[in-house]
Amino acid sequence: MTATVVSAKGLTKRYGSFTAVDAVDFTLEENRIYGLLGRNGAGKTTIMQLLTGQLFANAGDLEVFGRTPAEHADVLRRMCFIAESQRYPEDFTPAHVFKAAPWFFENWDAEFAERLIADFRLPVKRRIKKLSRGQLSAVGVIVGLASRAPLTFFDEPYLGLDAVARHIFYDRLLEDYAEHPRTVVLSTHLIDEVANLLEHVILIDEGRILLDRDADEVRGSATTIAGARAAVDAFTADRPVIGREGLGGLASVTIDGRLDQAERIRAAELGLELAPVSLQQLIVHLTGTDLAGSTEQEKAA
Amino acid sequence: MTAATATPLVRTEGRSRANEIWRIVRLHTVNPSIFFGIPWIILGGAWAITMALALIVAGASGAPADDILTGFRYSWAVLSPQWYLVVVGVQAISFTFSFALGFGATRRDYWLGTSIMFVLVAVEMAAAIATLVQLEKATNGWWVGAGMFDALWYGQSGWLFDFYTSFALQMFVLFVGAGVTTVYMRWRMKGMLTLGASLIVVVLGALAIITGANAWPSVWAWFASIGLLGVFTITLGLALVCAVGGYLVIRRATPR
Numbered sequence A: 001m002t003a004t005v006v007s008a009k010g011l012t013k014r015y016g017s018f019t020a021v022d023a024v025d026f027t028l029e030e031n032r033i034y035g036l037l038g039r040n041g042a043g044k045t046t047i048m049q050l051l052t053g054q055l056f057a058n059a060g061d062l063e064v065f066g067r068t069p070a071e072h073a074d075v076l077r078r079m080c081f082i083a084e085s086q087r088y089p090e091d092f093t094p095a096h097v098f099k100a101a102p103w104f105f106e107n108w109d110a111e112f113a114e115r116l117i118a119d120f121r122l123p124v125k126r127r128i129k130k131l132s133r134g135q136l137s138a139v140g141v142i143v144g145l146a147s148r149a150p151l152t153f154f155d156e157p158y159l160g161l162d163a164v165a166r167h168i169f170y171d172r173l174l175e176d177y178a179e180h181p182r183t184v185v186l187s188t189h190l191i192d193e194v195a196n197l198l199e200h201v202i203l204i205d206e207g208r209i210l211l212d213r214d215a216d217e218v219r220g221s222a223t224t225i226a227g228a229r230a231a232v233d234a235f236t237a238d239r240p241v242i243g244r245e246g247l248g249g250l251a252s253v254t255i256d257g258r259l260d261q262a263e264r265i266r267a268a269e270l271g272l273e274l275a276p277v278s279l280q281q282l283i284v285h286l287t288g289t290d291l292a293g294s295t296e297q298e299k300a301a
Numbered sequence B: 001m002t003a004a005t006a007t008p009l010v011r012t013e014g015r016s017r018a019n020e021i022w023r024i025v026r027l028h029t030v031n032p033s034i035f036f037g038i039p040w041i042i043l044g045g046a047w048a049i050t051m052a053l054a055l056i057v058a059g060a061s062g063a064p065a066d067d068i069l070t071g072f073r074y075s076w077a078v079l080s081p082q083w084y085l086v087v088v089g090v091q092a093i094s095f096t097f098s099f100a101l102g103f104g105a106t107r108r109d110y111w112l113g114t115s116i117m118f119v120l121v122a123v124e125m126a127a128a129i130a131t132l133v134q135l136e137k138a139t140n141g142w143w144v145g146a147g148m149f150d151a152l153w154y155g156q157s158g159w160l161f162d163f164y165t166s167f168a169l170q171m172f173v174l175f176v177g178a179g180v181t182t183v184y185m186r187w188r189m190k191g192m193l194t195l196g197a198s199l200i201v202v203v204l205g206a207l208a209i210i211t212g213a214n215a216w217p218s219v220w221a222w223f224a225s226i227g228l229l230g231v232f233t234i235t236l237g238l239a240l241v242c243a244v245g246g247y248l249v250i251r252r253a254t255p256r
Helices: A044-051 A094-104 A110-120 A133-147 A163-179 A215-219 A229-236 A261-269 A279-287 A289-300 B017-029 B033-061 B065-074 B077-102 B107-138 B141-145 B159-212 B216-250
Strands: A002-015 A018-029 A033-037 A059-064 A079-082 A151-155 A183-188 A200-205 A208-214 A222-228 A241-247 A250-256 A273-276 B002-006
Touching: A002 A044, A018 A044, A018 A059, A018 A183, A018 A208, A033 A044, A044 A059, A044 A079, A044 A151, A044 A183, A079 A133, A094 A110, A094 A133, A094 B017, A110 A133, A110 A163, A133 A151, A133 A163, A200 A215, A200 A279, A208 A215, A208 A279, A215 A279, A222 A229, A222 A279, A229 A250, A241 A279, A250 A279, B017 B033, B017 B077, B017 B107, B033 B065, B033 B077, B033 B107, B033 B141, B065 B141, B077 B107, B077 B159, B077 B216, B107 B159, B107 B216, B159 B216
Parallel strands: A002 B002, A033 A183, A033 A200, A079 A151, A151 A183
Antiparallel strands: A002 A018, A002 A059, A200 A208, A222 A250, A222 A273, A241 A250
């Protein structure tokens, strides 16, 4: 049995006339890895700040571990959220952060933290202000991993990390998750990098949820059909098209939905090529409204 | 099968509330230089300058230490760390508060822990300054007539009086800095402007009323009647107002 850790209904956060999070409904279940995906300014960080009680919602119901998170110590102590733009006390060093962490996270594993510090080659005596973007991300990643909080948030963990460090994060997270299952929410706009980590995808754009599905389902949910323009257009005529590209007499069209056996055979007979759509491509198709719009116009002209 | 039931909240924690508040005090002292290091560096610097001045004056004039000491009565050097401590109060809310929330502290525990920290710092500074006043008097100005601590109102009514006045002043600067910053953290610039404008209106209003009623002599008479002790008790009262106000405001404040 899986327990629900977070349940949000009609959750809304407004800043003046700007609606950052617009009446979203979603649930997070125990011991899964969620991807909170979306473009910059989509509302990812706002949602995480609402879930961790840092912000107060303007409307809607929110329960985290069965309770409103804000000001409830027994809910808050089960969460870890180091924001991408986290502020640290004046003149703090990573060493100070790791020294204070065990007072706040009861499952803190100091040995694991030490190992991660070595892995990421983090200069623990350097002031936080002087760290590079990647080193700053590493501080958040190390706290997130070593805290082993039942609900852990990683806010843009890949920002500025080099390829080796990204790989370390990926490996360590999966290793540790296998041994100590917990609910992980990972927000990022670098989707291809994390695609394989995710078990569930929540895609948000302009404060609304566009997609809330199992990651495996999402991966197979769209298909790209390429070939001669006339054949492609005929084949996709009555299907939900989410993306279209063309070059001369050739066209490549992405449709939302799977093709069954008979359809695949028909496509092959028409000389069309079928290709799977990566998570990133799908998300670009779903959220890149401007891009899609311009190609549509191009075709009409 | 997924059951959409909320996990019942199991209160397994052996951690007491006191611990949740105390860890905030510890968080403030992880980097001890902020509350304990820098104030003493500032005070130490001011003391070194005072000593140098005393030696220069003694060398140039050959005046006896007692006379030089009288000249230092109006030195403000003993108050030099106060400006820095206002900034510490501001930073405790603008930086450390955001960090503590990220680590899962509640706003209430954060404010209570920070208040305990402020009280501890005020006691420490006040006890040290009151003791240094006595030491300075006992050594007749560190043997060269340098008067830094035995200045202004200090050194005239005994250790306890010096302790109490320093404590009140210390509490005031810390809580004013922190309290005003909670307004910013909750209402941002709009709140700061409103607070500033209201303060100006209140002060101008009070001045207008007193001047209009020709009541300045009785105001001064009242200040004279409550004495220094009364003035510092008002200061301590203002610190408490900021402490309670800050608690109410921070409960709905959001980090930047």
